[in-house]
Amino acid sequence: MRKEIQTATLPSGGHLLFLVLSALAVGVACIVNFSIRWVPWCNMSEQPFAQASLHTALVVLTVFCVALVASNMIRPRDLWRVAALCGVFFLGIPTLMFFRDYLVANLLVVLSMYNVMRIQDHPGEEKAKVFFASFFVVLAGWFVPAAVAFMAVVYVGVLVFSPSDIRTWLIPLAGVAASYILLVTYEVVWLGGDSFFPELSSRLFAMPYAEKVFKADGFYFYLVCLLLAWGWAYAKYWRFAWGETIPRKKRFFVISAMGLTALVIAVLLLRYKYLVVFFAVPFSVVIARFFAVATASQSKTMRWYLAVVAGLGLLFFK
Structure with a gap:
């Protein structure tokens, strides 16, 4: 029985070859990603090619070793998922470093769509789901303005799941208002309200206690x-x-x-x-x-x- 399990789990020669090729493919993709995303970093480095090659070699070795370790716990035919997961991780992290706003916006849109899909899951909570769906969409619009287009999906959800209640159609406006209030609060507390209340901001933060309370270094x-x-x-x-x-x-x-x-x-x-x-x-x-x-x-x-x-x-x- 143990021998059958080992035969079914340990990688054979063909699987090892597949892992090597997949790791090399990830390495090549990383080189392309380095050349596109990390050009400023390479220009500052004294030996950009050597450092990029070292990072790529580490990526290839890591993908291969992780797949070998996981091969003792999953079936060989599923090993491609390990290599793909490592590849996505190593390729995605450098890109996300340059597109953090898009990452946050996508996360907020996912939360919004999650609430849209759950409008009918709990009877009596439809308005709350619609409110939070619109609220998260507007928050995503702070990071990427194009994300506001998903407000149309919120109204489609209202049309599909709760079209008869007229109040439900007005709930997204409340979500927009709540997000705007949050924006104003953020401006006042963190940035001093320069964008909305410049005179109030200059008077409030000129008071002696401001540095000790609102802008204190300690917490x-x-x-x-x-x-x-x-x-x-x-x-x-x-x-x-x-x-x-x-x-x-x-x-x-x-x-x-x-x-x-x-x-x-x-x-x-x-x-x-x-x-x-x-x-x-x-x-x-x-x-x-x-x-x-x-x-x-x-x-x-x-x-x-x-x-x-x-x-x-x-x-x-x-």
Whole structure:
């Protein structure tokens, strides 16, 4: 039996040849990508050809080795997926470095289309799905203006899934207004509101407390608020998980490990204040799980609590 399994999983001569050829193809494609995307970097380098060749060789070797390692876990006929995945990764990362706006816009469009496709999944929540679909489309338009064209898809979704309710047709306008409010808030808090309120901005940020609050280099206040919020939700989840089944206890320990990791990162790397975002992962998991089992009154309390925490974070984290 073991011999049959090894025969079915280990690559044969033909598969090895395929892996070599696929790795070489990825290497050639990387050379083309280097020449197109990394021309400024190559011009600054003293030995551009040698460095590009070294990077290409590392890519080829990595693709080949990863495929060999994976060959012991999947069938040989599926090994092309490993090579293709590595190729997409090594080809995509340099390109994404130059097209981050398009990447963010595509992600937001995906979130929008996801809400469109789920309009009818939960009766009574159609308007919320339409709202978030239009909201994400407008957000994507901040990064790539052409993404606003997907607003037509939102209205097609309304036409297909909920055409009879006239209020549903007006919901996308509310999503547009909400995204505009978010844009104005972003301008005021992060950029001083120069684009919208130049006079108010000059007066507000000329006050003595502005440098200590709105443009502070440290983030101690925000960190303390986030720690308190996370600890409160953690205590709620502790009471819920400890009296339940073994799988929930296991998830609880996983969340604990996530929270501990985030805390260690924030303490050891305090100067990199943006790493506080690692707190959002366990906090989101805890909150999502608490929402799933909370009563109506508890859910209302948690929503207000999250709104306050988000507002404080927006004002004091720069």
